[in-house]
Amino acid sequence: MAEKGRTEMEVRPGGVALITISNPPVNALSIHVLYSLKDHYEEALRRNDVKAIVVTGKGGVFSGGLDINTFGAIQRNKAEQLKVDYVSIDVMTNTLEAAGKPSVAAINGPALGGGLEISMVCQARISIPTAQLGLPELQLGVIPAFGGTQRLPRLVGLTKALEMMLMSKPIKAEEAHQLALIDAIVSPNDLLNTACRWALDISESRRPWVHTLSRTDKLESPDEAREILKFARAQVQKQAANLRHPLDVIEEGIVSGPQAGLRKEAIAFQDLVFSDTCKSLVHVFFSQRATSKVPGITDLGLMPRKVSKVAIVGGGLMGSGIATALMLSNYPVVLKEVNDKFLDAGIDRIKANLQSRVRKGKMTKEIYEKTLSLLTGVVDYERFKDVDLVIEAVVENVKVKQQVFADLERYCPSHCVLATNTSTIDLDLIGEKTNSQDRIAGAHFFSPAHVMPLLEIVRSNHTSPQVVVDLLDVGKKIKKTPVVVGNCTGFAVNRMFSPYTSIALLLVDRGMDVYKIDQVCTEFGMPMGPFRLLDLVGFGVALASGMQYLENSPGSVDKSMLIPLMFEDKRTGEASQKGFYKYEGNRKAIPDPDIFKYVEKSRRMAGTVPDLELLKLDDKEIVEMVFFPVINEACQVLSEGIANKASDLDIASIFGMGFPPYRGGIVYWADSIGAKRIHARLSEWEMKHGQLFRPCSYLSERAAEGVPLSSTAKNNAKARM
Numbered sequence: 001m002a003e004k005g006r007t008e009m010e011v012r013p014g015g016v017a018l019i020t021i022s023n024p025p026v027n028a029l030s031i032h033v034l035y036s037l038k039d040h041y042e043e044a045l046r047r048n049d050v051k052a053i054v055v056t057g058k059g060g061v062f063s064g065g066l067d068i069n070t071f072g073a074i075q076r077n078k079a080e081q082l083k084v085d086y087v088s089i090d091v092m093t094n095t096l097e098a099a100g101k102p103s104v105a106a107i108n109g110p111a112l113g114g115g116l117e118i119s120m121v122c123q124a125r126i127s128i129p130t131a132q133l134g135l136p137e138l139q140l141g142v143i144p145a146f147g148g149t150q151r152l153p154r155l156v157g158l159t160k161a162l163e164m165m166l167m168s169k170p171i172k173a174e175e176a177h178q179l180a181l182i183d184a185i186v187s188p189n190d191l192l193n194t195a196c197r198w199a200l201d202i203s204e205s206r207r208p209w210v211h212t213l214s215r216t217d218k219l220e221s222p223d224e225a226r227e228i229l230k231f232a233r234a235q236v237q238k239q240a241a242n243l244r245h246p247l248d249v250i251e252e253g254i255v256s257g258p259q260a261g262l263r264k265e266a267i268a269f270q271d272l273v274f275s276d277t278c279k280s281l282v283h284v285f286f287s288q289r290a291t292s293k294v295p296g297i298t299d300l301g302l303m304p305r306k307v308s309k310v311a312i313v314g315g316g317l318m319g320s321g322i323a324t325a326l327m328l329s330n331y332p333v334v335l336k337e338v339n340d341k342f343l344d345a346g347i348d349r350i351k352a353n354l355q356s357r358v359r360k361g362k363m364t365k366e367i368y369e370k371t372l373s374l375l376t377g378v379v380d381y382e383r384f385k386d387v388d389l390v391i392e393a394v395v396e397n398v399k400v401k402q403q404v405f406a407d408l409e410r411y412c413p414s415h416c417v418l419a420t421n422t423s424t425i426d427l428d429l430i431g432e433k434t435n436s437q438d439r440i441a442g443a444h445f446f447s448p449a450h451v452m453p454l455l456e457i458v459r460s461n462h463t464s465p466q467v468v469v470d471l472l473d474v475g476k477k478i479k480k481t482p483v484v485v486g487n488c489t490g491f492a493v494n495r496m497f498s499p500y501t502s503i504a505l506l507l508v509d510r511g512m513d514v515y516k517i518d519q520v521c522t523e524f525g526m527p528m529g530p531f532r533l534l535d536l537v538g539f540g541v542a543l544a545s546g547m548q549y550l551e552n553s554p555g556s557v558d559k560s561m562l563i564p565l566m567f568e569d570k571r572t573g574e575a576s577q578k579g580f581y582k583y584e585g586n587r588k589a590i591p592d593p594d595i596f597k598y599v600e601k602s603r604r605m606a607g608t609v610p611d612l613e614l615l616k617l618d619d620k621e622i623v624e625m626v627f628f629p630v631i632n633e634a635c636q637v638l639s640e641g642i643a644n645k646a647s648d649l650d651i652a653s654i655f656g657m658g659f660p661p662y663r664g665g666i667v668y669w670a671d672s673i674g675a676k677r678i679h680a681r682l683s684e685w686e687m688k689h690g691q692l693f694r695p696c697s698y699l700s701e702r703a704a705e706g707v708p709l710s711s712t713a714k715n716n717a718k719a720r721m
């Protein structure tokens, strides 16, 4: 809560006031903490027994920055809202930095955002070796608000300060020391004593009294600064045109002086905090934390069981990625393939995944060897007798998976969790030939599995809560964001996004251009359009998934022949270097005029003629035609209780499909448009283009009642989960 937290103060022998920020778990800077900090500073300045001040944080964290609840308070115009200019200018600058007694920051852990900004008003900074320092505010759609845009460039130079702010990337203590952002690194045991000694040294003129805001020695000359800012503006435009940046504010400080810069910073923050981008990113922040709270599962008091060894069946694209993810978190992995040739290929893929980390400097050669030694390759089930978790990732074929699960039941210990990475197949069908339905669950990763952050945990009506708790724990240990969903064809993520490709195929059959659709979707903010995505997933998997939807809900997919025609000709997607695009040795997708012959044949087979009205649609309308059916499917998923809450689908869309986070996720974005408008457009398109656009009853009801789609109150009463 915004009201939470405080600072504590004790005066140590020798006359140093030790002010400790206390607001567990990350010592977030709530309004209370900030005003308490000011009060303690003023007390320290008044007291005759205090000569100097040391600021630190409680419990191994200096401060994680501004309390994100505070954003909500500002946006809702709450009475006790944060006055940024008051904190930045009156508190930080005129009280803390201008104090007549020196202060030193004792950085005992992460100092991020407002945390780093507090440390930068101090006359010196001492840290422990594991501390991290950064200004990651852009991740929440705002800029640093407590003077960070002015002080960081004055401490480390403009180029480095821009890198840290624009990339939202913290640096480690050692680098911060090299940059002179930190004055000394000491062991945790020596931290407070050293900081107190430095503070007294400054007060007694044995060390210089440095006033950060008055420094110019690290700043580039105005001409150089202008060039650097010009380059940075171009980069920002290219990479994330939607995100606002602090470049104008920094420039103001360099051109007109830091006081003007501080004023501009406060105005810019106050403006940005009300932006849709900031509101969306704050929603994403809280929604992500809420995914691990699953009613009826995580409120039962169950403890996760220890998973010491994991087996993976299938070392293809997904199996090798999943193995990599597990090994990177130190899980010993047994990888099973059908024969030595496929096993070697799977192991090579894992090696390549790890080697890429070595190349990027994220892993040393020694750690590479150690990580690889966690892997055991096998071609039978003998080594499965002591595993605690199996993740099956064989081909998307019901019969093959049923046989694998029957084998797993035979070879694995009875406590072992049996998970499948299937994209679409109903868990009840996969476990049909076993008596182990209670320990069968979905552990659905997204490609590439060692990179993509989402883990969709699927539970059927039979899956025990203990199994879900175990998978949530493994998910957390391998640093994935888990979303727990119910069982159905395609589960939450693939089902919700099946219209993304299905509608795109329909539009192409009716005259629209493949590459135009991909272009508008990427401009909307998707990492790839539907056709580039189909290339990545591979047409084999796409066709198998399509069959599942056709069998289980026949009206839900388009029957375009475009993919089967290309598949027949051995154009199977990126893996074959030819799909909707061609790939010449690297991953760059190049439009290929050869596909038009397939497009024309597919249109002939569908019996369609180019729809002139469709061809006149502008980019926004194309986006709506592709995404409103996705919203409609998300509504179905909610109404059936497949997802626990709308915000889980927001996270699933962002972390599983790359939906742009600055739009807040699929349902959040839908609510920004309004159910009424979405319903009206879908109804119109249903008349023209058929049942793929038919609005579901959940959407229709909410449109009629004017209720947000994220409001599931009514529906939850009906829902199974």
Ligand SMILES: NC(=O)c1ccc[n+]([C@@H]2O[C@H](COP(=O)([O-])OP(=O)(O)OC[C@H]3O[C@@H](n4cnc5c(N)ncnc54)[C@H](O)[C@@H]3O)[C@@H](O)[C@H]2O)c1
Residues within 6 Å of the ligand: 313, 314, 315, 316, 317, 318, 319, 336, 337, 338, 342, 392, 393, 394, 395, 396, 397, 400, 404, 421, 422, 423, 424, 445, 446, 447, 536, 537, 538, 541
């Ligand atoms: N490709 C994707 O983007 C993606 C994403 C999420 C989930 N999935 C799902 O993951 C699963 C695997 O997909 P993939 O793309 O890795 O397929 P893939 O064809 O690359 O790999 C499948 C592997 O399973 C092996 N295999 C088959 N039967 C086996 C058995 N009895 N024992 C051991 N190994 C066996 C095959 O030899 C092959 O190497 C599928 O269910 C798919 O739907 C795929």
